[in-house]
């Protein structure tokens with residue numbers, strides 16, 4: 001088995017009196033591309049926040065790179081679901097991506113030539129080089145997502161956590177973000193929170209469902225059925241099971 005990077009053992013998180021995660025046991029190993037699906041409010045973002053050290057567990061233990069969460073910031077890249085910023089603030093795409101090099105720097109320490117080179121590589125990787133001088137406030141949803149992915153990559157992480165990176169992008173940009181993740185998964189361990197249940201099976205190596213009753217079911221992809229995913233959602237979902245050569249729909253509805 002590959003090295004365990006994230007180890008959640010009987011993790012529970014209670015927020016404002018509600019048990020958001022309940023007794024969750026989960027490992028993320030080096031080389032995994034793990035998809036996390038589940039309904040709105042199912043605790044997906046909370047799980048990422050625990051892994052990042054931004055949310056303390058109420059019960060259970062979590063280690064990330066064999067340490068307490070948050071102790072290895074330069075090894076973990078994060079692409080948040082929501083970015084709150086002033087759209088009029090005059091910061092360029094390149095400046096935003098440079099922030100990915102801040103980890104480990106002392107206050108007011110200058111960026112180096114190698115920081116800037118790494119940023120240009122990250123922009124190239126996500127296909128944003130041509131827009132590097134553009135103000136972030138005018139970017140489209142897909143361009144902003146690519147910028148945020150570049151910012152995460154600029155820190156040279158070993159583990160990349162993405163929270164719904166395709167939530168507000170059109171189908172073409174969605175495909176291109178998945179193409180990018182397919183390339184990145186050869187070098188990085190990836191945890192992807194998404195509602196794209198019909199798409200992810202083509203890309204990820206494993207899927208974890210955090211469902212309405214906050215009970216975790218973890219299945220090897222081969223045994224994850226349409227009914228399993230449908231049970232996690234309070235409404236009908238369309239599912240496609242993709243094999244390497246062909247695809248077929250799963251008509252199961254509970």
Ligand SMILES: Nc1ncnc2c1ncn2[C@@H]1O[C@H](COP(=O)(O)OP(=O)(O)OP(=O)(O)O)[C@@H](O)[C@H]1O
Nearest residue numbers: 015016020038039040041042043044045046047081
């Ligand atoms: N700081 C907080 N205080 C109280 N409740 C919170 C807090 N943060 C999150 N919650 C609640 O915890 C639950 C899980 O939230 P979380 O954002 O983890 O869900 P999610 O699965 O990522 O949802 P979505 O798919 O809508 O993004 C929600 O009901 C949310 O309102």
